[in-house]
Amino acid sequence: MTTLIVNGMEHPLDLADPRVTLLDALRDRLGLTGTKKGCDQGACGACTVIADGRRILSCLTLAAQCDGREITTIEGLESHPMQDAFMRHDAFQCGYCTSGQIMSAVALLGEDRAGSDDDIREFMSGNLCRCGAYSNIVAAVREVARHA
């Protein structure tokens, strides 16, 4: 039995199949489909979640490695100012990258890496947005970082 602690709730999981990634466990086992799969290869950032305070790619993390770790997904944010800023700055279009962008941006604040626009661009570059909302994402992160 592996126990995933997701958004403060404990979920005992029978992981007979060791190939199950954290991403698939969240989506297919726990029904938390807010975390998205864009590549399953660690290259797009859509699956970003926060584990023990750090952003990780859940598609590159096996669920079995997460026993007892504190995972936060987009469903676990409670009206975070980043979500509001994303809406006001229209920092998304199709919305598919958005959960990953927001989780990445929230973690970025804690990493102290949102000091300048260049920093935000650089440290948000692991999150692809194929709709191209980048400038608006920077505007949203900048605003929240300033008021943090």
Next chain:
Amino acid sequence: MTTIQQQPRILGPGINRVDGPLKVTGQARYANDFSLPGMAYAAVVRSTIASGRITRIDTTAAEKSAGVMRVITHENADHLAAAPATFIKNPQAPLQDDVIRYHGQYIGVVVADTQQNATAAARLVEVEYELHEALLDPHDPRAERIKDPWGEDTAWGDVRTALKRAPVMIDQTYTTSENTNNPLGLFTTLAAWDGDTLTLHDSNQWPNMVQMVVATMFGVPEDAVRVLTPFVGGGFGAGLRCWSHIPLAVMAARHVGRPVKLELTRPEMFTGLGHRTASFNWIKLGATRDGRLTAIEHESLTTLSMEGDEYEPCSSVSCSAYASPNVTTRDQQVKLNIPWTNFMRAPGDSQGNFALESAIDELAWEVGLDPLEIRLLNYAEVDPKTGRPWSSNALRQCLEIGAQRFGWSRRNPEIRSMREGHELIGYGVAGVSFFWYQQPCSAKVIFRADGSAYVRSAVTDIGTGTYTIMAQLAARLLGLDVEQVEMQLGDSEMPAGAAAGGSGLTAAVGSAVHDACGRLVQKFVDLAATDPFSPLADVGIENVEVSEGRLYRKGDPTRGESLARILAVHGLDELAADGSSTPNSPDELGMTPAGARGARFVEVRVDEDLGRVRLARIVTVNDGGRILNEKLARSQILGGTVGGIGMALFEDTVTDMDTGRIANATFGDYLVPVNADMPDVHIEFVGEPDAFNPIGVKGVGEIGLVGVAAAVANAIFHATGKRIRSLPITMDMLMD
């Protein structure tokens, strides 16, 4: 009634997306987010050769693998009917024969209890092939060429003579590479049969198209198939056809007697959903010594898959962009053993514009004119092909205002004349005359006694903002607050919708909503007329206005009734009206639909030693006609700009010429712009409501992409003196 014509060109700065709260909380549900009880998972098997036949396919090991329920290949697949064409051909049903036409073609599907088991078993299918030589090189003389594929080759004047006599001539070839749409959302079909009816949760840009194609293939009535697409993780054209994974999922669900989810992987997204054609553009310009165009000849060649069909009239940009007395445009396609080529944001226009706007820039240098000046000098005041007026055209303002905002006057005209440290600085400009495509569309508008209103149409919102702007439009036309109106879409059972493609959806569905709202107001007026006590008993629709949920006599808001009261008086819960739109005819209106217009101004920085290109600034000014929501329209232009940067500097779908395999089918290998690649972007709209459709809009979903690549190439020339005529522009091309 209140008409849209009385509304300002820009309907306010724009409200936030109404679907924003769902998207920032992870609650928006895309096709792969749905699950059904008893659902099984599918994984596809793809060919590993580009041309030939399957001589043996052994599924024994796969069938014995853990959790596997079924393996389907051409040997046990259902026979499906031919796929009908929609506005373009759809792929024929998969697994119908043993012929391989491209590397990555679906040759089987495995269904299992979990995704992990399905994926693992798919690798166990053993295939032997008879290998044929694949045609992969567009210039291979054995490859079949299709001349004038769309009957749109154009000629006026006498180009040959004009070129012979021209004192100045440009004669160059411009090429663009294949690009792949790569919407971030993995395209997924979840198929569930219930007896003879079928429900699909599917990623697409046109639910009624998927419904029609699947119904035909499986021989069931259209109304037995329901396609649900409330959200799509982007498309950029990838969702405009019924790709083969869709019938594959449907067939698999029939075989195992339970719902089946088929989610494509990223590598499968490269072969399974089409990609932008490679293009070769041969351009000849003739001009006077002072830079006036006397002739344009534009020929193009684009790539096509063996069984494919594609509309990429690259040369047609040269029919509308500049005034020239002599013009010839010709297009050709070449059939290759490659995966399908398909629409990708601004098909044809994006490639053709790169060629034409590069050539015009070369002409400017040749005659010693400012690149901005030469564009204004040859400005097409009317449609050069027909002599008709444009339905609206603010390209001149795009160029002039863009130049001001950018500070074009600070440009030193000499090449390699501007620098900072080891970076050479270049300024480049490109103009854009875009075409758009409108389809018929219908919509329903419902007003309820509780004051809420609903708009329904079977269209999609691929991120363009349809949910939001249609609610806004209906609110304006019915005099309601936007919070009172809900746009419902993405369900094939709703009134038949147009495709979210060709930059035509806003015009199509917006005009249908406009029609429906007008009819609904008429119904209220008719109802009031039957009530002798109504203050509106004797007025016609021309003499009423609606605002704040009230219908009243024009000019006298005190004499009227609320819509809710009219319903109450007549004991009704709701009142609904259907509306529709069809594209106007240029002949009847005596004008040419102009489509959006735009100008791009770009500052590049090129590292003198390394050839590394950095974009510092882009000013993009566009004429999109009436702008329904400026915030969202700006996002469309921004997204297009990012796509344009990708096309200019990064995106290149590479085919291995030995095997026909796409060699870089991952996000690790196929480069797309990331946040750190972004320049400072200034976006502005100019122009007037367009005369071609009742709501005055022109689509803005694609135009933002067009022209970026040419402006970048032109700026690189200004910076370095190197003229790059092939996309993407990479470091190696700029290193000495």
